[in-house]
Amino acid sequence: MIEETAMIDINPRYHVKRKVITLRKRKTDTKKIFIIHDGTGRLDSCFLLSELIHNDFSIYGITLNDDIRFVPKKITIEDIAKKYIKEIKKIQPDGPYFLIGWCVGGNIAFQMASQLEIMGNQIGFCGLFDTLPPKYFSQIHSKDFSIESETDFICSFITNKELKDKLVDCNDVVKFWTIVRDELTEENFDKELFIKMDKVGLCLNIPNIENTLLYDMFYGINIMRTLHDARVFHIPENKLQATVHLFKAKEMSIDAIDEWSKYSNKAIKYEVDGDHYSMLGTHINSLSSKLNEVLQNILIDLNNN
Known part of the structure; x- marks a missing residue:
């Protein structure tokens, strides 16, 4: 199951014009933390955390790559990371990051972090919150994102035969989703069944999905599909020399998180209260307390060196 958002009630069509947004800025602004958006493309899951992080830091959020929009597409974690590095370097040219x-x-x-190391930059902290390692997930559809995968995804829920036939006969994914955008309506789509038949948890991550417009629903879902597909095929080429800090939710925990040690020189695991969602919600104090403890020790080490 794909589990991403902490379910704050905002429009799933989440894009901002700025690629990096300021979540909290200190007067000196010498120490910075960059928080990457989650699998829904949103940052709101970390808004509360940004208020609780160690006061020495300014906090910046990296917003969704604007290449990822309504139409699902093949993209790589490597390419996403490369674009995001360009943006954070405009704010902080040199490490430690x-x-x-x-x-x-x-x-x-x-x-x-891996790409920054290759560029000769120091990594001060790489923190992964309930992040599953490479090779854990599989594709949602064996032929993502083809006409076959897209027709399998929604056509059985379309009640208008003429529109369904038009989509089945389509030979281009962009054209397919353009037709969906322009012609599919609530009256000719069985949303209730679509939600019920969602076996991978995509719909769970759309706030108030029953009352969400079809366009907004598919916008949010296709962002998740694109990012999930990128994650499925991501295998780091280089072992991270910096320590990777793994923050693992105690409830419904998955032992596979330990596999990150294969991709880093050193991995340290911390267990925090809550599950995948509540660690950033009702149990945020457990996460922020442990995170601040770790950050404080890192700052001491950096100052001593």
Whole structure:
């Protein structure tokens, strides 16, 4: 199951014009933490955390790559990381870099840390929050994102035969989703059944999905599909020399998180209260307390060196 958002009630069509947004800025602004968006493409899951992180840091959020939109597409974690590095370097040209990511945001943060190391930059902190390692997930559809995968995805829920036939006869994914955008209506789509038949948890991550417009629903879902597909095929080419800090939710925990040690020189695991969602919600104090403890020790070490 794909589990991403902490379910704050906002429009799933989440894009902002700025690629990096300021979540909290200190007057000196000498120490910075960059938080990568989650698998829904949103940052709101980490808004509360940004208020609780150690006061020495300014906090910046990396927003969704604007290549990822309504139409699902093939994209790589490597390419996403490369674009995000360009953006954070506009704010902080040199290391040490402090990076945080929850779920698939952690996969992106890890790849950013790896690429930054190759460029000769120091990684001060790479924190992964309940982020599962490479090779854990499988594709939602064996032929993502083809006409076959897209027709399998929604056509059985379309009640208008003429529209369904038009989509089945389509030979281009962009054209397919353009037709969906322009012609599919609530009256000719069985949303209730679509939600019920969702076996991978995509619909769970759309707030108030029953009352969400079809366009907004598919916008949010296709962002998740794109990012999930990128995660499925991501295998780091280089072992991270910096320590990777793994923050693992105690409830419904998955032992596979320990596999990150294969991709890093050193991995340290911390267990925090809550599950995948509540670690950033009702149990945020457990996470922020442990995170601040770790950050404080890192700052001491950096100052001593």
